[in-house]
Amino acid sequence: MNALGKPRSLVVWTVLALGATLLNACSPAESRSPSPIRIDGSSTVFPITDAVAKAYRQKQTNPATVNVSISGTSGGFKKFCQGETDIANASRPINSEEMAACRQTGIAYIELPIAFDALTIAVNPQNSWAKDITLEELKKLWEPNAQGKIVRWQQIRPTWPNQPIVLYGAGKDSGTFDYFTEVVNGKARASRSDYIASENDDTLVAGISKDPNALGYFGLSYYETNKDKLRSLSIDSGKGAVSPSRETVEKAEYQPLSRPLFIYVNAKTAQANPEVRVFVEFYLKQGKGLVANTGYIPLPDAGYHISYVHFQRVKVGTVFGGKAQPNLRIEELLRKTAEF
Numbered sequence: 314m315n316a317l318g319k320p321r322s323l324v325v326w327t328v329l330a331l332g333a334t335l336l337n338a339c340s341p342a343e344s345r346s347p348s349p350i351r352i353d354g355s356s357t358v359f360p361i362t363d364a365v366a367k368a369y370r371q372k373q374t375n376p377a378t379v380n381v382s383i384s385g386t387s388g389g390f391k392k393f394c395q396g397e398t399d400i401a402n403a404s405r406p407i408n409s410e411e412m413a414a415c416r417q418t419g420i421a422y423i424e425l426p427i428a429f430d431a432l433t434i435a436v437n438p439q440n441s442w443a444k445d446i447t448l449e450e451l452k453k454l455w456e457p458n459a460q461g462k463i464v465r466w467q468q469i470r471p472t473w474p475n476q477p478i479v480l481y482g483a484g485k486d487s488g489t490f491d492y493f494t495e496v497v498n499g500k501a502r503a504s505r506s507d508y509i510a511s512e513n514d515d516t517l518v519a520g521i522s523k524d525p526n527a528l529g530y531f532g533l534s535y536y537e538t539n540k541d542k543l544r545s546l547s548i549d550s551g552k553g554a555v556s557p558s559r560e561t562v563e564k565a566e567y568q569p570l571s572r573p574l575f576i577y578v579n580a581k582t583a584q585a586n587p588e589v590r591v592f593v594e595f596y597l598k599q600g601k602g603l604v605a606n607t608g609y610i611p612l613p614d615a616g617y618h619i620s621y622v623h624f625q626r627v628k629v630g631t632v633f634g635g636k637a638q639p640n641l642r643i644e645e646l647l648r649k650t651a652e653f
Contacts, residue, residue, distance in 0.1 A: 350400070377588035399578070404489050421581065427597075434529075487512045
């Protein structure tokens with residue numbers, strides 16, 4: 314018995330148990346448990362980042378949990394500039410309002426181009442009349458004044474049938490919405506609103522695939538993945554009709570609906586959290602093949618090298634000054650990024 318009236322053997326075992334508990338609590342394996350990586354934003358960029366996250370989990374030892382969500386480019390930047398996420402997926406450059414929001418909260422960001430997209434106009438396969446569409450016809454269909462007025466296919470082109478047209482398009486928190494309205498209607502966010510809108514492109518694909526009178530727009534990857542359910546329209550911007558593809562984007566022929574895609578990384582998090590740093594490095598090293606596998610257009614090797622150098626040097630800010638970049642070509646993107 315000890316001074317407390319307890320058996321001495323019980324005291325010894327209690328001390329040993331407490332010591333083991335403390336030792337386990339302080340062990341390197343427990344203290345170095347990976348912090349989760351939080352990513353949100355563009356549904357267009359989602360397939361790329363999701364593919365990178367899956368490859369990262371397969372190839373890393375003790376990988377961090379990577380949570381990739383969709384709220385649209387604008388929705389993603391709102392969370393990013395509030396410090397709620399580590400990485401923002403974006404289908405357009407950060408704009409001036411978002412830059413100001415990040416400044417206000419002290420969020421410095423590293424802008425990393427990761428791919429090019431061919432924004433695709435899609436119809437139902439049962440549509441036997443529309444093979445191509447001009448920019449002027451797209452504007453006639455989607456401009457604000459078209460609301461409640463341009464509601465039948467024949468109103469777009471007289472040779473098309475007198476059937477109702479059902480529109481599907483990006484929601485207002487989507488970077489695709491911003492880009493499409495800028496290049497088609499001449500002003501970002503200027504659009505008719507009487508259409509079925511969603512920030513989730515899978516929702517748009519599902520709607521168009523079920524309606525012979527439907528027309529909508531979204532990123533190339535969603536079309537490539539659903540070719541058996543959709544048909545794309547060639548775009549005539551004044552030099553003849555051109556179909557969306559890797560080749561036409563690389564040759565700068567699919568204009569003005571080709572555009573760069575980005576991830577934005579919280580610079581402070583990238584320095585403080587080694588898991589974020591490892592993930593982004595993996596993204597830039599492995600991204601080219603994964604971009605191609607998801608149906609988008611990879612950058613040249615030089616593009617990923619420039620992004621890798623900027624990330625390593627914590628090059629914060631944007632090369633675009635908060636402005637939209639219609640008609641941007643791949644070589645122009647690389648030149649801007651290299652000169653930053």
